[in-house]
Amino acid sequence: MAEPLTSEPRYGNRPTMKDVAARAGVGLKTVSRVVNGEPGVTSGTERRVREAIDALGFRRNDSARVLRKGRTATIGLVLEDLADPFYGQIGRAVEEVARAHGTLLINGSSARDPEREQELALALCARRVDGLVVIPAGDDHRYLEPEMRAGVATVFADRPAGLIDADTVLSDSFGGARDGVAHLIAHGHRRIGFVGDRPAVHTAAERLRGYRAAMEDAGLPVDERWVAPGSTDPERVTAAVTAMLSGPEPVTALFTGNNRVTVTAVRVLAARTASGGGRAPVAPVALVGFDDVELGDVLGLTVIAQDPAALGRTAAEHLFRRLAGTAEPPRHVVIGTRLLARGSGETPPPSP
Amino acid sequence: MAEPLTSEPRYGNRPTMKDVAARAGVGLKTVSRVVNGEPGVTSGTERRVREAIDALGFRRNDSARVLRKGRTATIGLVLEDLADPFYGQIGRAVEEVARAHGTLLINGSSARDPEREQELALALCARRVDGLVVIPAGDDHRYLEPEMRAGVATVFADRPAGLIDADTVLSDSFGGARDGVAHLIAHGHRRIGFVGDRPAVHTAAERLRGYRAAMEDAGLPVDERWVAPGSTDPERVTAAVTAMLSGPEPVTALFTGNNRVTVTAVRVLAARTASGGGRAPVAPVALVGFDDVELGDVLGLTVIAQDPAALGRTAAEHLFRRLAGTAEPPRHVVIGTRLLARGSGETPPPSP
DNA sequence: TAGGGCCTGGACAACGTTGTCCAGCCGAGG
DNA sequence: CCTCGGCTGGACAACGTTGTCCAGGCCCTA
Numbered sequence: 116m117a118e119p120l121t122s123e124p125r126y127g128n129r130p131t132m133k134d135v136a137a138r139a140g141v142g143l144k145t146v147s148r149v150v151n152g153e154p155g156v157t158s159g160t161e162r163r164v165r166e167a168i169d170a171l172g173f174r175r176n177d178s179a180r181v182l183r184k185g186r187t188a189t190i191g192l193v194l195e196d197l198a199d200p201f202y203g204q205i206g207r208a209v210e211e212v213a214r215a216h217g218t219l220l221i222n223g224s225s226a227r228d229p230e231r232e233q234e235l236a237l238a239l240c241a242r243r244v245d246g247l248v249v250i251p252a253g254d255d256h257r258y259l260e261p262e263m264r265a266g267v268a269t270v271f272a273d274r275p276a277g278l279i280d281a282d283t284v285l286s287d288s289f290g291g292a293r294d295g296v297a298h299l300i301a302h303g304h305r306r307i308g309f310v311g312d313r314p315a316v317h318t319a320a321e322r323l324r325g326y327r328a329a330m331e332d333a334g335l336p337v338d339e340r341w342v343a344p345g346s347t348d349p350e351r352v353t354a355a356v357t358a359m360l361s362g363p364e365p366v367t368a369l370f371t372g373n374n375r376v377t378v379t380a381v382r383v384l385a386a387r388t389a390s391g392g393g394r395a396p397v398a399p400v401a402l403v404g405f406d407d408v409e410l411g412d413v414l415g416l417t418v419i420a421q422d423p424a425a426l427g428r429t430a431a432e433h434l435f436r437r438l439a440g441t442a443e444p445p446r447h448v449v450i451g452t453r454l455l456a457r458g459s460g461e462t463p464p465p466s467p
Numbered sequence: 468m469a470e471p472l473t474s475e476p477r478y479g480n481r482p483t484m485k486d487v488a489a490r491a492g493v494g495l496k497t498v499s500r501v502v503n504g505e506p507g508v509t510s511g512t513e514r515r516v517r518e519a520i521d522a523l524g525f526r527r528n529d530s531a532r533v534l535r536k537g538r539t540a541t542i543g544l545v546l547e548d549l550a551d552p553f554y555g556q557i558g559r560a561v562e563e564v565a566r567a568h569g570t571l572l573i574n575g576s577s578a579r580d581p582e583r584e585q586e587l588a589l590a591l592c593a594r595r596v597d598g599l600v601v602i603p604a605g606d607d608h609r610y611l612e613p614e615m616r617a618g619v620a621t622v623f624a625d626r627p628a629g630l631i632d633a634d635t636v637l638s639d640s641f642g643g644a645r646d647g648v649a650h651l652i653a654h655g656h657r658r659i660g661f662v663g664d665r666p667a668v669h670t671a672a673e674r675l676r677g678y679r680a681a682m683e684d685a686g687l688p689v690d691e692r693w694v695a696p697g698s699t700d701p702e703r704v705t706a707a708v709t710a711m712l713s714g715p716e717p718v719t720a721l722f723t724g725n726n727r728v729t730v731t732a733v734r735v736l737a738a739r740t741a742s743g744g745g746r747a748p749v750a751p752v753a754l755v756g757f758d759d760v761e762l763g764d765v766l767g768l769t770v771i772a773q774d775p776a777a778l779g780r781t782a783a784e785h786l787f788r789r790l791a792g793t794a795e796p797p798r799h800v801v802i803g804t805r806l807l808a809r810g811s812g813e814t815p816p817p818s819p
Numbered sequence: 820t821a822g823g824g825c826c827t828g829g830a831c832a833a834c835g836t837t838g839t840c841c842a843g844c845c846g847a848g849g
Numbered sequence: 850c851c852t853c854g855g856c857t858g859g860a861c862a863a864c865g866t867t868g869t870c871c872a873g874g875c876c877c878t879a
Binding site for chain 2: 128129130172174175176177178179181182187189196197198199200203204206207210214219220221222223224237238239240241242243261262264265266378381382385408409410411412413414424
Binding site for chain 1: 834836
């Protein structure tokens with residue numbers, strides 16, 4: 116980050132309590148009393164102070180207040196990408212809880228970059244946020260230990276903290292993925308592909324584990340060509356899906372590991388169906404995706420739906436419990452997922 | 468908001484520069500020099516200071532720094548709903564620009580409530596944000612005048628400021644809507660319905676105006692039963708769409724005024740097509756929506772796409788230009804829209 | 820060796836607010 | 850009329866940092 120602070124513009128010379136006091140002809144502390152609604156000011160004096168405030172356009176400087184009081188009434192949220200609806204919903208839920216506690220929210224996107232996550236989290240600590248909700252990008256959060264010891268309440272959401280023991284709120288990635296794949300198996304599929312995020316991402320690894328568990332539970336072998344963890348880059352996903360669908364023994368169903376992968380896979384399948392219209396009809400491929408996506412209902416997309424609002428709300432509520440002074444040991448909450456059967460996951464495999 | 472600040476926990480007694488100085492056996496200002504990378508400290512002294520910093524887990528208190536420096540290196544963003552992908556994208560774009568300027572972003576959702584917008588914006592001003600990007604919920608922003616005079620740079624995005632003259636960055640709602648409706652007319656439609664947001668919302672009014680302009684340009688009459696501005700509540704939208712599609716002379720095409728209305732309309736049309744399968748086939752209804760939606764390409768949805776990232780980026784860049792001291796009169800930027808023809812808008816009307 | 824300049828380090832005030840404490844004033848009771 | 854108590858208002862320090870200014874020591878040169 117560039118050096119951001121220059122010392123010149125002094126807030127454009129905003130009036131201070133001292134200015135208000137001078138104009139109203141009272142003492143500094145009297146103005147403070149009026150502004151904060153403290154008792155001990157006669158109504159006449161209060162009126163004069165209020166007039167001076169309005170005349171000068173005074174607004175209390177919360178920075179100074181915070182410095183004096185020791186609490187900022189601000190919490191920080193480090194998420195992955197504000198523009199991703201999934202994280203947007205988490206952010207919104209955190210915000211609502213914060214608002215209910217009279218607290219502001221500073222947030223920033225890590226853009227999946229561990230270094231940027233750290234830079235952001237520490238910048239928030241330097242602002243002395245009272246607490247922090249972190250959606251990890253990296254897998255080593257020891258850098259936060261000094262801050263947490265110093266009193267910054269911290270809750271990790273969506274993914275676990277790395278190398279430290281801390282409060283976490285997660286979705287049931289393993290169970291959700293296992294249920295989704297089992298659903299496909301129940302509808303007759305035996306060759307099922309898995310396209311997911313990088314295995315370094317905890318949730319991605321868990322979902323892959325769920326996939327393998329479901330296959331194993333059903334006694335089905337897993338051909339490693341069916342398993343494609345990697346980036347969520349559309350090109351990578353397109354290539355992976357295309358590869359699985361070609362060859363002598365293509366998969367008959369796909370399980371996609373998160374919303375971005377699902378969106379790309381849907382595009383690939385849609386294009387395939389459309390282009391196949393001219394020649395031999397393409398066998399439809401079943402699809403179950405982790406995460407719901409907008410209009411998934413209209414598209415008939417079967418998904419394992421997380422509850423991002425619950426994720427954010429739970430994390431924030433736990434944060435405020437910590438801020439209120441709870442000293443219980445770190446808590447690990449898991450939020451269940453729901454399978455929404457809407458068509459794409461119930462397509463049977465083509466008869467051989 | 469509840470009274471948020473209590474004075475007890477004093478940041479959990481974090482070490483200050485004074486503590487570091489004592490431990491390192493140097494003066495306070497020397498620590499400051501090291502922390503800020505200022506010259507004038509021998510390498511030996513610097514090493515001792517750094518050791519003390521690490522040992523104590525010191526982190527500079529930016530609140531105090533800000534108080535001294537007069538600039539917070541923070542900007543505020545008041546938007547409508549963090550969980551709405553459209554605003555999420557704007558937020559993300561603002562964040563990227565802020566980041567490039569070494570600035571943090573505090574944001575909050577107004578939830579379309581003018582009072583909440585004001586409360587939020589003024590809270591941000593009390594935090595002494597250097598600047599403010601506001602996506603208006605209300606239509607009277609005179610409450611911000613004292614703040615702006617006092618030096619808070621302010622840019623309005625997506626909707627214009629109410630009753631004050633200020634920088635704005637808007638999408639071309641009128642032109643976009645006119646183009647969208649003209650597109651439907653060009654494909655043979657004459658009875659076209661408009662379902663939009665409340666007319667008190669500036670963009671909604673503009674889009675309705677665009678609809679009327681396109682109809683008038685084509686010499687087509689507008690039956691007022693085809694025009695349904697109102698809330699974006701799904702039930703309201705469902706009822707409006709259903710009403711337009713029934714009766715002796717139903718509309719053959721729909722223009723929907725924003726992403727939420729579009730999503731609901733798509734659901735209604737999809738349900739209609741599905742249920743009609745058993746009986747007489749339902750005539751397909753053409754649809755053009757304002758705003759793109761995720762997977763709109765797969766659904767074959769013709770839309771007037773805004774560029775939310777450009778909206779946010781432009782607003783933020785202009786904000787930083789103001790912060791750098793530009794004194795030009797308020798600027799009003801309009802960002803163009805693009806018609807994405809993907810199928811739903813090119814369906815011809817049923818032959819009579 | 821003496822003088823001058825530079826380099827290093829520290830004392831002090833200030834940013835705008837709030838908490839503590841005390842002074843002055845008023846009315847009531849002796 | 851005096852005293853005591855309560856109420857109002859203000860002076861002062863402190864929060865943690867940075868900017869200003871100055872003192873002392875060192876090295877270099879004459």
